[in-house]
Amino acid sequence: MHRTPTRRSPLRPHRNRLLAGCIAVAAVLGLSACGTASGALQPTATATTPGAANSTGTGNGTAAGTAPAPGSDAAQPRTPTAPADPGRATATGKPVGTTPGATTGAPGTPTGTPAAPPAHPGQATKVISSTASGGRTVALTFDDGPGPATGQVLDLLAQYHVKATFCEIGQNAAANPALVKRVLAEGHRLCDHSVHHPQPFEKLPHDKAVYEISAARDMIVKAGGPGTRVGWFRAPGGGFNADNEHIAAGLGMDSLGWSVDPRDWSRPGVAAIVSTVQSQLKPGGVILMHDGGGDRSQTVAALKQLLPWLVAQGYTFDFPAA
Numbered sequence: 001m002h003r004t005p006t007r008r009s010p011l012r013p014h015r016n017r018l019l020a021g022c023i024a025v026a027a028v029l030g031l032s033a034c035g036t037a038s039g040a041l042q043p044t045a046t047a048t049t050p051g052a053a054n055s056t057g058t059g060n061g062t063a064a065g066t067a068p069a070p071g072s073d074a075a076q077p078r079t080p081t082a083p084a085d086p087g088r089a090t091a092t093g094k095p096v097g098t099t100p101g102a103t104t105g106a107p108g109t110p111t112g113t114p115a116a117p118p119a120h121p122g123q124a125t126k127v128i129s130s131t132a133s134g135g136r137t138v139a140l141t142f143d144d145g146p147g148p149a150t151g152q153v154l155d156l157l158a159q160y161h162v163k164a165t166f167c168e169i170g171q172n173a174a175a176n177p178a179l180v181k182r183v184l185a186e187g188h189r190l191c192d193h194s195v196h197h198p199q200p201f202e203k204l205p206h207d208k209a210v211y212e213i214s215a216a217r218d219m220i221v222k223a224g225g226p227g228t229r230v231g232w233f234r235a236p237g238g239g240f241n242a243d244n245e246h247i248a249a250g251l252g253m254d255s256l257g258w259s260v261d262p263r264d265w266s267r268p269g270v271a272a273i274v275s276t277v278q279s280q281l282k283p284g285g286v287i288l289m290h291d292g293g294g295d296r297s298q299t300v301a302a303l304k305q306l307l308p309w310l311v312a313q314g315y316t317f318d319f320p321a322a
């Protein structure tokens with residue numbers, strides 16, 4: 001009842017096909033280590049085999065989706081309600097909308113394991129897919145890090161004075177605390193992207209979803225240091241459902257989708273990443289890209305083109321709505 005028709009994704013056939021592959025892999029491996037919209041897992045101690053992160057390359061066909069993944073769509077393109085900002089002016093890349101995102105997670109929140117929130121099977125929350133300020137703003141979001149490409153992404157963002165949101169995998173945050181601290185020190189914001197990136201995330205039993213979401217937040221907070229705030233939760237693969245959205249909400253995090261998906265994790269080529277963003281982005285949009293999950297050289301190269309393009313188009317950079 002809470003799923004509006006506008007969430008139907010034009011990319012869904014691809015995603016479903018990929019999900020089918022993910023499910024097959026998960027069935028074999030006993031955990032899902034594949035990426036759909038959100039890319040493959042960073043190699044970690046819990047990764048199973050090198051071939052587990054098999055999401056690349058093969059998802060460009062047009063086969064009808066067969067994966068039983070209802071509700072796997074995250075945020076889809078939608079028209080921002082705010083009018084175009086008449087005074088957009090500066091185009092300096094300076095962030096706007098500095099109001100903190102989710103404010104329910106007070107700084108200094110203890111990192112201990114919280115009590116498991118109850119399931120709310122019938123009540124989805126809103127999945128955010130627009131910026132906080134609306135108007136001619138854009139929110140850049142980077143998933144699956146921190147990892148080897150995170151430093152390059154941060155360097156580029158700093159060059160353009162752009163603030164972004166990083167949806168981090170808990171175990172990657174734990175392995176790279178210095179990068180988490182750098183993300184925070186440079187004014188970016190954090191988002192919970194689960195501990196292990198299991199997919200299809202929306203199929204997890206409640207208790208496992210609680211663990212993946214709450215433990216990841218704790219790991220990110222521990223890596224970032226005292227006062228670290230994690231304002232959003234993004235389900236791996238966009239696998240939101242009412243249960244995981246409410247688990248996140250109970251932990252003070254809003255569910256964060258996107259409106260533009262250039263599928264950079266699949267390494268479609270720099271030109272494809274750039275052109276997809278340029279054609280799909282509307283004012284107030286949230287762009288999904290990746291700083292982890294494998295070789296992100298295409299993402300970095302695309303970002304080098306997209307940042308000046310966004311500035312030239314009059315966009316200012318914002319955080320997602322909360």
Ligand SMILES: [Zn+2]
Pocket residue numbers: 035037038039143144193197236237
């Ligand atoms: Zn992801």
